[in-house]
Amino acid sequence: MRAGSIAGPAGEAGEPGAIACALEASRSIQLGSPGARGGPHAQTATTTAATRPRSACISDTAAECSSRRAAIERAAAVDASTSVTAGAPRRAERTRGCGLHSSLWQSSIDVNERHRGRARDEPPRRAQFRSAPTRRTRNGEARARSPSAVEPARGLFEHGEGSSEPSDRGCAICRTRRGGARTSPATAGVGSAEPSRRGRDEPSDRGYAICRTRRGRDEPSSRGCALRRTHDRAPRSMHLASWNRPADEREWRMAGALRRFLFERGGLVALVAFAAYVWIAPPHIVDGDNAEMATLGMIGGVAHPTGYPAYLLWLRATSWLPGSTPAHTAAIATAILAAVQLVVLHAACRAWGARPIAASAAVAIYAAGPVVMRYSSEAEVFALNQLVVAAIVYLAAAGGPLRGVWRVAALGLVAGLGIADHVTCVLAAPVGLVGAVRGVREARRGAVAAAAGVAALAAGLAPYAYLLVTPENAISWTPIAGLDGLVGHLLRRDFGGPGAFSPHGGELHVAANLAGLAATLGRTWWWLPALAGVAMLAVRCVRAGEGEPRIGWQMLALAFVAAGPVLAARFDVVPVGLDGYAVRRFHLMPALLLAVPVAAALDVVVARYEARIRLGPATAIAALGFAAAALVAAPDVLRVRTPAVEHALRGMLRGLPPGAVAIISGDMTFFGTGYLQLAWGERPDATVVVWHLVGDRGYRDRLARRGIAIEKTTEATPSVGIAEHILASGRPLLVDRALGNVLKALPSYPYGTLFRVLPRGQARPSLDEVAAQNRDWFAALDLDYPRPGPDDEYPTAIHDSYAATWRIVADGFATAGRRDDAASAAAVARELAPRP
Structure with a gap:
């Protein structure tokens, strides 16, 4: 095969400049070795030839490449006994099965042969290698950094001299192996190769067949796809111009990142x-x-x-x-x-x-x-x-x-x-x-x-x-x-x-x-x-x-x-x-x-x-x-997420008299009614006071701005004095069961989940009126959710309070000797109570 067979638009067939461009594309490729993950072949190298910008080699003409041809050819001239005379035919044989890269390898052989023809009398030169600098990975292991020197021909191809398995011999870029490759790029195309993972002890076969991208948790982040590192240098000579499109590159990167995120990173x-x-x-x-x-x-x-x-x-x-x-x-x-x-x-x-x-x-x-x-x-x-x-x-x-x-x-x-x-x-x-x-x-x-x-x-x-x-x-x-x-x-x-x-x-x-x-x-x-x-x-x-x-x-x-x-x-x-x-x-x-x-x-x-x-x-x-x-x-x-809490608090707010003040002690009632009033706009005329904050001066100032003036007192039962002060202002007052001193000192009766407090001396309504008010209150309540069990946290507590209201009504009827009404109220209490 003639060297010019891989030349792209940068030069005519057989033009040395095109060959130089094709070879220059391999200068930054790592040596791929079956043991390249910490084994004896872990060193990597690059050519010592002068480098140029990554995109320069695509459009260079033969004249522009001629100034660098000598340096590239000198780097390509390796020991004749190992790389040209004895190795070339054998290596060319070993690249069979990788039609994508056979032409490029043959081109490098032609360059070496011509160089030997011009400098036959010169002693063979060996490529100079030096150890690649290392870095410390997250696991504390020494890993090779980016290579410092690469043998020109072997930088692009790996032929398995260090391996005893013939099946591991082949192309370092696409990992095509003789007799055992899943997919050949020459037949399936660049983008059709599939991943082949064989375990932690066989790193040479990890990763994708065409793109060896970060193949495991022990893989250094600097090691990646050999082909993608050269795609912008020699896509035309390798017939990969379509892969060089930025959109394809972005899609490839995004697909790989998505796979890693989904499967490797949770x-x-x-x-x-x-x-x-x-x-x-x-x-x-x-x-x-x-x-x-x-x-x-x-x-x-x-x-x-x-x-x-x-x-x-x-x-x-x-x-x-x-x-x-x-x-x-x-x-x-x-x-x-x-x-x-x-x-x-x-x-x-x-x-x-x-x-x-x-x-x-x-x-x-x-x-x-x-x-x-x-x-x-x-x-x-x-x-x-x-x-x-x-x-x-x-x-x-x-x-x-x-x-x-x-x-x-x-x-x-x-x-x-x-x-x-x-x-x-x-x-x-x-x-x-x-x-x-x-x-x-x-x-x-x-x-x-x-x-x-x-x-x-x-x-x-x-x-x-x-x-x-x-x-x-x-x-x-x-x-x-x-x-x-x-x-x-x-x-x-x-x-x-x-x-x-x-x-x-x-x-x-x-x-x-x-x-x-x-x-x-x-x-x-x-x-x-x-x-x-x-x-x-x-x-x-x-x-x-x-x-x-x-x-x-x-x-x-x-x-x-x-x-x-x-x-x-x-x-x-x-x-x-x-x-x-x-x-x-x-x-x-x-x-x-x-x-x-x-x-x-x-x-x-x-x-x-x-x-x-x-x-x-x-x-x-x-x-x-x-x-x-x-x-x-x-x-x-x-089971603890039913709308029982919100429905109960919404029913409480809607059942309050206009301009009412409700003094409560629980955080659930305080924050829940605040949510309905501030986030939903429910009953802005009503004021809900949480009792355990009344002792704070800042909170009392806030209440004063809403028309409830509360002064600090030294009385033994300050809640009674505050209740009387609110009643004296003409605003209806309701409290919960925690304010027992108010319920003992002032007349009251159950109303929904609260107690309506009356001024001193005012008579309570009759039992029938109390029952009717509560019947209307509960009729407006939304109970369209599963009835809670005995240990369903706040829904259970809510329904316990529902049942407690009707038990009070039933006790009142029983005390008055009205057994039928007492039984009816007790039945309502059982229906509203949590499941046994």
Whole structure:
């Protein structure tokens, strides 16, 4: 075959300049060797000839190439005994089966032969090689950087001299192998080759047949597709002009990135989980904190301590999402955070040594836990807190994505944002500190890295400034005055300080809360993986595995103990009913920290059967497993997500007399009615007062602006005096059962879920009038949802209050001797009560 057969438009057939252009395209190609991943053939090289811009060689004419021809031909002249005299015929034979590159190889032979004809008397020259510089990968292994010298002919083709397997001989670019290639580019085209993966011990056969792109987690990022690195230099001489189109290149890159994201980085599981979270996201409020966040995320305001400004800013920024209601919009925004959390958690598991398949399985199990699904699909601060903790675990790992100053700064920024969301993220400090120490040691100047971390931490705390400028509204917490008020809000002074669970304190129930924690972790991780994860965590603390050293595992174990058993032992409530709802949210963090050792335990199984497992199908199975587990967990979540809370509060507001004042004690009623009034515009004339904030001067000033003047008093029962003051103003007054002193001192009667309070001396209405008013109130109530069970949290509490109203009416009829009316009222109470 003549050398000019590969010449493109740059020169006529047989023109040396065209051959030079074709050969120049191979100067930056790495040597492809079956052992090129750390084996004896791991060195790479490039020619020492002068380089030009990548696009210059396509359009050069023969005259423009002639000035460089001598340098290229000198580089092409290798030892005659190994590369020309004895090697050329044999190598030409070995390229059979790769029709795409045979012509280019023959051209290099012709150049060498002509060079030998002109310089036959000169001694043979050997190409000069030097060791390629190395870099340290995330696993601590030395890897070759970009090559510094390449033998011209072998730079483009690999012929298997270092391999004893004839099937491995062939073209280094397309990996066509004699007698065993799946697809030949000469027959199937450049873009039709399919990936061929044969296991961790055969790196030469990994990746795509035509494009060897980053073929595994041990592959250096600098190693890629040999063909794509030359496509803009010699597409015409290699008949690949169509592949050189930018649109094709972008599509190729996007397709590869999408595959990596879906199957290697947990994207498929995260997308399926996001769809499930949006599917179960409630379009109504379900509890007090949920109502508060949905409202303040829409209109602004200060949330209860610690303020959670980072989460509120996220809700404000995503208020444009297409939710059917403000609560639904906030739930979708929270589901986005939860999906990102799963991607980061997957990366953290891989950074700690797990394979992608094991990480996908662990993340799928975690994401389908009932408590995880619940707080990932409603407006609550815990999804962002989980994302912060997952990011800390990822960044702190020895195989994390950053090094030196960048690692320390990223950890500081994430920690600051975490504190600006939920302070329990500080329980992951052991992991974050070991990562910060690593970053300081990796940096050239440790002091600079430490200063960068402190500055990033301060930047992460910046969202707290939002609490000083956000507008005040009816359900905002008490106004924050200056820096001292901001620090007090952060430290939860109103709730007894950072270490107190409730402002009143009480007896600790250690055994009950530890049992509740164990039940939550077991149910989240399906028991057996949870036990395997705990065992693996203990093993790694005393015996290091691949990747993360022992100190990292020891700090992870310390964080797990602090966020799990130690925190649970501090709760002063028994975890049943609504108290169980309150403490179960704090079990999320230890459940997430357990994901890393669970993935490590699953990785042991994956490593044993890796040769039989393919990444794509295994990841798809993990996603299907999540879907199946989510279907099992969904009823447990949906039973506490009925619209009972919102319907009850809407009925309460609509049943109030014009201009009424309702004094209540529960956060659910306060924030729920605020959501309906501020986000929906329900009954703006009514005023709802939460009793436990009346003692704050800022809150009393807010009430005064709404026409309710309350002065601080030293009376033994201040609630009675305040009630009489409101009644004296002529406004109707209603209270809930918590204000027992008012109900004892002043005449009252049940009205819906509240009690109507009358001035002193005024007679109560008759029993028939009370029954009629309540009958009308409940007739207007929307009860079109499943009747709650005995342990369905707030829906159960709501229906208990419905039944209590009619029991009072029934007792009144029974006291009056009206048995039939009493039986009728008791029957209504049984119908409204939760299922037995």
